[in-house]
Amino acid sequence: MNISFRFLHKWLSIALMVFMLTNAYSQAPLITNINARQTMSLNGQWEYIVDPYETGFYGYRWTERNEKDREAYWNSDKPDNKTDRKEHGYTAKNSLRVPGDWNSQAEKFLYYEGTVWYKRSFDYKKQTNGNRFFLYFGAVNYKADVYLNGKKLGSHKGGFTPFNFEIPDTLLKGKDNFLVVKVDNRRYKDEVPTINTDWWNYGGITRDVLIAEVPQQFILDYSLQLKKNTANEIEGWVKFNVPVNDKLTIEIPDLKWKKEIQVNGDMVSFSDMIAGIELWSPEKPVLYKVKIQTAGNSITDKIGFRNIEVRGFSIFLNEKPVFLRGICIHEEIPQQGRRAYSSADARQLLLQAKSLSANMVRLAHYPHNENMTRMADSLGLLVWSEIPVYWTIEFSNPEVLVKAKTQLSEMITRDRNRASIIIWSVGNETPVHEARTKFMKELLSEARRLDGSRLVSAALEVHLEKGVSVVDDPLGEFTDMVAVNEYIGWYAGLPSSIKNVQWQIKYNKPFFISETGAETLSGFHGDSLTRWSEEYQEWFYKEQVAMFKRLPPNFSGVSPWILNDFRSPRRNNPTFQRGWNNKGLLDHQGKKKKAFYVLKKYYDEIKRKTD
Numbered sequence: 001m002n003i004s005f006r007f008l009h010k011w012l013s014i015a016l017m018v019f020m021l022t023n024a025y026s027q028a029p030l031i032t033n034i035n036a037r038q039t040m041s042l043n044g045q046w047e048y049i050v051d052p053y054e055t056g057f058y059g060y061r062w063t064e065r066n067e068k069d070r071e072a073y074w075n076s077d078k079p080d081n082k083t084d085r086k087e088h089g090y091t092a093k094n095s096l097r098v099p100g101d102w103n104s105q106a107e108k109f110l111y112y113e114g115t116v117w118y119k120r121s122f123d124y125k126k127q128t129n130g131n132r133f134f135l136y137f138g139a140v141n142y143k144a145d146v147y148l149n150g151k152k153l154g155s156h157k158g159g160f161t162p163f164n165f166e167i168p169d170t171l172l173k174g175k176d177n178f179l180v181v182k183v184d185n186r187r188y189k190d191e192v193p194t195i196n197t198d199w200w201n202y203g204g205i206t207r208d209v210l211i212a213e214v215p216q217q218f219i220l221d222y223s224l225q226l227k228k229n230t231a232n233e234i235e236g237w238v239k240f241n242v243p244v245n246d247k248l249t250i251e252i253p254d255l256k257w258k259k260e261i262q263v264n265g266d267m268v269s270f271s272d273m274i275a276g277i278e279l280w281s282p283e284k285p286v287l288y289k290v291k292i293q294t295a296g297n298s299i300t301d302k303i304g305f306r307n308i309e310v311r312g313f314s315i316f317l318n319e320k321p322v323f324l325r326g327i328c329i330h331e332e333i334p335q336q337g338r339r340a341y342s343s344a345d346a347r348q349l350l351l352q353a354k355s356l357s358a359n360m361v362r363l364a365h366y367p368h369n370e371n372m373t374r375m376a377d378s379l380g381l382l383v384w385s386e387i388p389v390y391w392t393i394e395f396s397n398p399e400v401l402v403k404a405k406t407q408l409s410e411m412i413t414r415d416r417n418r419a420s421i422i423i424w425s426v427g428n429e430t431p432v433h434e435a436r437t438k439f440m441k442e443l444l445s446e447a448r449r450l451d452g453s454r455l456v457s458a459a460l461e462v463h464l465e466k467g468v469s470v471v472d473d474p475l476g477e478f479t480d481m482v483a484v485n486e487y488i489g490w491y492a493g494l495p496s497s498i499k500n501v502q503w504q505i506k507y508n509k510p511f512f513i514s515e516t517g518a519e520t521l522s523g524f525h526g527d528s529l530t531r532w533s534e535e536y537q538e539w540f541y542k543e544q545v546a547m548f549k550r551l552p553p554n555f556s557g558v559s560p561w562i563l564n565d566f567r568s569p570r571r572n573n574p575t576f577q578r579g580w581n582n583k584g585l586l587d588h589q590g591k592k593k594k595a596f597y598v599l600k601k602y603y604d605e606i607k608r609k610t611d
């Protein structure tokens with residue numbers, strides 16, 4: 001059969017284009033340290049359409065609209081002429097700030113759970129022809145469907161981790177690009193988290209949106225760490241988006257260290273002795289400028305070098321036992337009742353933790369924004385970072401395990417170079433049963449596979465038996481530390497019962513109290529037996545501190561619940577809660593409650609003994 005070359009060439013190029021477009025539209029590997037790339041911010045006011053009936057996505061027979069459907073909300077909202085019928089449209093009169101949750105931006109959104117379509121137009125001037133373009137989201141809660149100029153780039157699920165899509169060169173115009181993001185924050189049983197949480201379901205494009213322009217071959221990801229049990233050996237690797245044949249230079253100018261490596265492939269590992277490294281610690285959070293470059297691409301970062309490990313039943317930081325003077329934090333600014341997202345927000349929250357004389361924060365119950373972990377690096381706070389495998393996840397559903405592993409991988413990939421992070425946590429207060437322990441063990445193994453340099457943990461189960469606090473959660477066999485949440489004196493008994501508590505812990509590992517707390521409405525006073533009063537919370541903390549002092553030497557720290565009062569739809573006492581969980585040591589306005597000073601006094605005593 002004589003098939004002309006022209007015919008073959010035509011169909012092959014069409015097939016290649018289709019392949020490119022379909023593949024280009026799936027999620028691309030995460031580009032780390034996005035702010036060090038050549039980027040253009042797409043933050044600002046985006047126009048929106050609230051779409052509780054999913055009209056922009058499904059026709060009236062509930063069939064998914066195809067890309068060409070003129071009534072799809074990702075397609076132009078402009079009528080072709082005066083007769084043309086359009087039943088959707090974006091307008092500056094309806095706009096939302098990005099980044100930011102929608103709940104706090106207008107009263108009508110406070111409890112809204114459903115779909116909101118976001119749209120913005122933008123011009124883009126390519127820096128260099130032949131480069132590649134990626135659309136990067138710091139996070140969208142909970143599901144994002146992203147369209148550019150009427151073409152779908154892809155979808156992402158998970159409310160607290162970054163993702164990016166490649167933009168085909170042919171799709172990105174110099175003027176008036178039409179970017180639409182469908183955001184759906186509805187809760188589902190088979191998602192992570194599941195339908196019940198004790199925090200507000202803030203929906204929206206809650207973190208930064210950027211376009212990144214990179215060369216055809218670029219540095220995708222990298223790791224630089226102190227080799228375990230050394231103080232002067234750095235090891236690491238650099239990964240490229242495609243195999244390269246290039247000379248790679250890695251440099252730490254302040255240490256007068258530079259290494260050149262010939263790379264033939266998409267990844268290269270290295271290690272080297274480096275004299276004079278000042279180790280990172282909360283007391284001295286030393287960060288070094290690191291430069292990684294090839295002929296066509298370069299990137300800089302600020303990285304701290306430290307050791308973290310468990311020895312016997314203590315946690316060792318830089319070869320010395322460390323006691324974690326912690327506090328739990330939600331990613332929320334209570335003064336405005338909104339998601340935290342900015343560097344200023346991170347500074348506010350972490351300086352509040354420092355004012356407590358804390359040296360550690362538990363970022364509950366989901367990966368916080370990158371500003372928080374970078375600020376912890378700078379201010380000197382150790383970090384417990386966690387994925388929202390929270391309470392009654394569907395542990396028997398293999399798809400849910402994939403979702404949890406995806407979020408775990410996105411969290412670790414983004415933050416693997418943050419010295420402040422010492423603990424990856426795979427969940428919180430999950431009920432003990434066979435499927436759950438299997439599920440959680442898989443996550444612990446995955447965390448160690450992705451990053452063997454940090455401790456792995458989870459808030460385990462504890463139960464009271466005749467006044468004895470028993471920790472025999474089977475998952476404790478597989479974590480590096482035994483962490484439990486206890487609320488003796490708030491949910492169980494009164495604070496007077498705390499003095500009689502004995503602990504029975506099955507595992508000879510560092511013991512950490514990952515939550516304890518009592519609720520009080522700031523400014524409400526009574527005697528210490530008056531529930532919800534500041535005096536009750538103060539008494540609770542005094543009894544808790546007295547118990548901490550009676551614990552055996554494997555007691556390695558505590559992160560009380562919680563730094564600030566926070567919004568929760570579960571908290572509906574009309575006088576003392578009104579939609580807020582008020583276990584904060586600081587109230588909605590950042591005012592310290594009486595219990596704040598009890599914990600601070602305890603931490604100051606420890607600081608004096610250990611620093």
Ligand code: GCU
Nearest residue numbers: 198428429485515561581583
């Ligand atoms: C649990 C849970 C928290 C919750 C807290 C409380 O331990 O981990 O997310 O807010 O208790 O009841 O206040």
